[in-house]
Amino acid sequence: MARVRAGLVTAVLQFVAGSGGDAARVRAAAGLRDGDLLDPDRMVELDRLAAVVACAADELGDPAFGLHLGANFDLEALGLVTYAVLNASTVEIGVSNLVRYIGTLVEGAQAELHTSRGVAVLRAHLEAGDPEAFRHVYDGGLLLLLRMLRRLAGDGDFRPRSVTMVHAAPSDTAEHLQLFGVVPTFAEHSNEICFDASVLPREVSGSDRSLLPVVERRLQQVLAAEPGDDPWLARLRVEIASRLCDGHPSLSDLAPQQGVSARTLQRQLAERGLVYRDLVQQARHQLAFQYLERTETDLTEIAFLLGYSELSAFAHAFRRWTGRSPGAHRRARESRTRGPAGRRAR
Numbered sequence: 001m002a003r004v005r006a007g008l009v010t011a012v013l014q015f016v017a018g019s020g021g022d023a024a025r026v027r028a029a030a031g032l033r034d035g036d037l038l039d040p041d042r043m044v045e046l047d048r049l050a051a052v053v054a055c056a057a058d059e060l061g062d063p064a065f066g067l068h069l070g071a072n073f074d075l076e077a078l079g080l081v082t083y084a085v086l087n088a089s090t091v092e093i094g095v096s097n098l099v100r101y102i103g104t105l106v107e108g109a110q111a112e113l114h115t116s117r118g119v120a121v122l123r124a125h126l127e128a129g130d131p132e133a134f135r136h137v138y139d140g141g142l143l144l145l146l147r148m149l150r151r152l153a154g155d156g157d158f159r160p161r162s163v164t165m166v167h168a169a170p171s172d173t174a175e176h177l178q179l180f181g182v183v184p185t186f187a188e189h190s191n192e193i194c195f196d197a198s199v200l201p202r203e204v205s206g207s208d209r210s211l212l213p214v215v216e217r218r219l220q221q222v223l224a225a226e227p228g229d230d231p232w233l234a235r236l237r238v239e240i241a242s243r244l245c246d247g248h249p250s251l252s253d254l255a256p257q258q259g260v261s262a263r264t265l266q267r268q269l270a271e272r273g274l275v276y277r278d279l280v281q282q283a284r285h286q287l288a289f290q291y292l293e294r295t296e297t298d299l300t301e302i303a304f305l306l307g308y309s310e311l312s313a314f315a316h317a318f319r320r321w322t323g324r325s326p327g328a329h330r331r332a333r334e335s336r337t338r339g340p341a342g343r344r345a346r
């Protein structure tokens with residue numbers, strides 16, 4: 001069974017309370033106890049979230065609660081995923097980040113982006129049971145994806161070509177038409193949003209990779225690690241480091257930020273005896289150690305910030321660099337920081 005972070009369930013219950021419902025009654029009706037949601041990083045089975053949303057619909061007397069949740073849910077509550085998606089340089093990179101990191105929102109969820117003959121298809125998969133039990137989750141989740149697409153495209157009225165859903169059609173589809181811009185096709189094999197592929201290369205207006213505080217605090221340390229760098233190279237290192245959460249930031253994507261073509265940037269690096277992929281790996285390596293110094297940044301978030309789609313991929317890379325896991329490195333550093341007195345006090 002797929003799982004979600006307890007913090008996401010809490011955010012839904014807060015939305016219920018803000019809508020005039022009794023969040024405690026909804027939580028209890030969904031089979032959750034008082035202490036189940038105390039730790040926002042605790043993983044909760046997805047069917048508990050589905051139960052919360054279904055009970056909320058009953059509590060509020062709202063048969064379209066999933067849609068209303070998806071239409072009004074605070075995107076920032078999704079944390080680093082929202083940052084990586086909405087601050088991408090292009091729509092395609094933003095959607096690709098959504099595909100890459102959706103599993104950090106819902107453990108067991110997968111997404112795909114396919115393009116063919118001018119049509120892009122964003123498909124979401126979820127390891128769930130009866131589609132009808134998850135209808136509100138599917139409604140809200142797919143609408144959240146569409147809202148992200150609209151933000152990326154800079155068009156609040158962006159309308160998909162079509163939408164398909166796995167659950168059966170409701171008796172009234174007026175809300176679906178209003179919010180999606182089209183009436184979805186129901187009882188299909190997958191949840192999909194189809195849209196014009198021509199929007200994918202579009203630049204994202206106002207994107208800013210320096211907005212994430214943990215990135216902003218650490219980029220200057222990347223510069224400090226190479227005090228002999230000329231200003232041009234220093235700016236390039238910052239740009240690379242700030243885009244690591246896009247996976248492996250491409251040279252062609254960064255070149256316009258430097259005011260040159262990809263070929264010119266390649267030549268400028270060669271003149272300095274540098275290889276672009278080595279700069280990327282250096283930034284990833286340096287930031288990994290600096291992020292691990294922050295005890296409040298968990299390992300999954302660090303993996304995310306460094307562009308790894310899974311914690312296991314980051315752990316494998318870190319073990320290759322150092323011979324031990326990120327967790328072991330952090331524990332060893334904390335032990336050294338405490339010193340002998342700290343160890344005796346344990």
